[in-house]
Amino acid sequence: MKLKKNELFELRDFLILWSTQSISQLGSSITGFALTLWLYEKTGSSLGTAALTICSYAPYVLMSIFAGALTDRFNKKKIMLGCDVFAAMCTIIVFVLFRTNRLMVWHLYILNAVSGLMNTVQQPASEVAMTLIMPEKYYQTTSGLRSLSSSLVSILNPLVATALYALIGLNGVIAIDLGSFFVAFAALLFFIKIPENNSNRRERVLVLAKEGLVFLKETPIIRALILFMAGVNLVASAFDATLPGYVLPNPKGGSFILGIVTSCSGIATVIGSLIASALPKPKDRVKVVYLTMLFSLSTENFLLAFSREPVLWCIGQIIGWILVPIMSANMDVILRTTIPVELQGRVYACRNTLQFFTIPIGLFLGGFMVDNVCEPFMRMYGDLPVLKTLFGTGKGSGAAIMMLILGVSGSFTCIITGKNLKKYQYSEK
Numbered sequence: 194m195k196l197k198k199n200e201l202f203e204l205r206d207f208l209i210l211w212s213t214q215s216i217s218q219l220g221s222s223i224t225g226f227a228l229t230l231w232l233y234e235k236t237g238s239s240l241g242t243a244a245l246t247i248c249s250y251a252p253y254v255l256m257s258i259f260a261g262a263l264t265d266r267f268n269k270k271k272i273m274l275g276c277d278v279f280a281a282m283c284t285i286i287v288f289v290l291f292r293t294n295r296l297m298v299w300h301l302y303i304l305n306a307v308s309g310l311m312n313t314v315q316q317p318a319s320e321v322a323m324t325l326i327m328p329e330k331y332y333q334t335t336s337g338l339r340s341l342s343s344s345l346v347s348i349l350n351p352l353v354a355t356a357l358y359a360l361i362g363l364n365g366v367i368a369i370d371l372g373s374f375f376v377a378f379a380a381l382l383f384f385i386k387i388p389e390n391n392s393n394r395r396e397r398v399l400v401l402a403k404e405g406l407v408f409l410k411e412t413p414i415i416r417a418l419i420l421f422m423a424g425v426n427l428v429a430s431a432f433d434a435t436l437p438g439y440v441l442p443n444p445k446g447g448s449f450i451l452g453i454v455t456s457c458s459g460i461a462t463v464i465g466s467l468i469a470s471a472l473p474k475p476k477d478r479v480k481v482v483y484l485t486m487l488f489s490l491s492t493e494n495f496l497l498a499f500s501r502e503p504v505l506w507c508i509g510q511i512i513g514w515i516l517v518p519i520m521s522a523n524m525d526v527i528l529r530t531t532i533p534v535e536l537q538g539r540v541y542a543c544r545n546t547l548q549f550f551t552i553p554i555g556l557f558l559g560g561f562m563v564d565n566v567c568e569p570f571m572r573m574y575g576d577l578p579v580l581k582t583l584f585g586t587g588k589g590s591g592a593a594i595m596m597l598i599l600g601v602s603g604s605f606t607c608i609i610t611g612k613n614l615k616k617y618q619y620s621e622k
Contacts, residue, residue: 220373239438240560264538347459405539434559490603567591
């Protein structure tokens with residue numbers, strides 16, 4: 194995608210914010226992946242590893258509605274800067290604890306919860322800031338760029354994290370993360386001006402939070418899309434909890450293969466992001482959201498459940514993720530053009546609670562099912578010819594059964610919850 198000179202000027206602030214925040218996101222993701230490897234080495238538990246992400250998402254679910262009200266009431270730039278500082282402090286604490294050989298699993302859970310709380314406040318502020326600094330005519334293009342950067346992070350994160358973790362250890366990984374933070378912080382502080390909409394600044398936080406819920410109640414198309422995505426997130430997050438327990442103990446797996454398989458989802462989303470940026474405006478954005486997610490959840494899980502080769506795992510990731518940016522771009526346009534900008538902070542925050550509350554549930558269920566149901570089941574009955582043929586043997590075969598369960602539940606989730614979307618028609622202004 195090529196931008197003209199005048200377009201580059203109009204998108205100057207967006208491009209600076211987007212690029213530097215993407216660098217910081219890569220640094221944070223590298224640390225998160227390295228900590229996942231460290232934790233799995235310590236515990237060998239899918240649930241214990243998934244608990245890291247659960248701790249990050251719990252504040253997101255519990256506090257998002259109030260965080261969005263704060264976003265609409267206070268200065269977006271100051272909120273983003275303050276949250277960045279607190280998140281960086283959490284990373285520094287991990288660094289100090291690890292350097293002094295005092296880092297324990299429960300430390301990571303607590304610090305991830307604090308970091309998740311900061312992200313809960315920052316995310317709606319960042320969403321509104323993006324709306325305020327870019328012209329509406331570039332919404333689909335910029336959404337494609339944001340998906341592209343997120344995809345590149347997904348590609349580089351596991352590969353870079355695995356390599357750095359092996360070469361320079363957790364110390365070096367955290368140092369790189371902190372360097373990326375300073376780049377993003379300086380760019381936001383000195384080079385970006387975010388206009389403010391102060392119409393609701395003096396209202397109480399509870400009043401503002403209620404207005405976000407009222408908007409969703411009165412706008413059924415947005416509510417239906419959010420609930421549909423909540424069902425998708427339940428299955429997708431359970432997959433995220435299952436994947437390490439499927440790949441790491443597999444004879445043909447391990448941490449390096451996990452990095453490659455995870456990166457394939459990023460490669461797919463890069464391709465999907467380029468497609469999303471180049472596609473013309475669809476006739477029915479709601480239908481695009483539904484069909485892309487139905488395809489993703491009804492293909493990848495089945496392929497991984499019955500395959501034994503890393504190349505097939507990679508193909509499954511690509512098939513499952515290539516349409517996700519197209520869904521995201523259309524969802525983003527629907528939200529930004531339907532929700533008034535002065536309400537976006539609190540509505541996005543309500544969206545975060547309703548759409549993402551299923552993620553910690555899915556992570557818990559995925560890890561719990563692998564550790565306490567599927568793996569014990571395969572230890573007892575894995576010698577049966579049909580089970581051995583379908584799912585293999587040894588540790589990881591139970592996770593393969595879980596992949597099959599997710600394939601079936603993902604397909605039914607999309608079919609059942611997606612029926613509600615067919616009632617609504619979306620028209621752009």
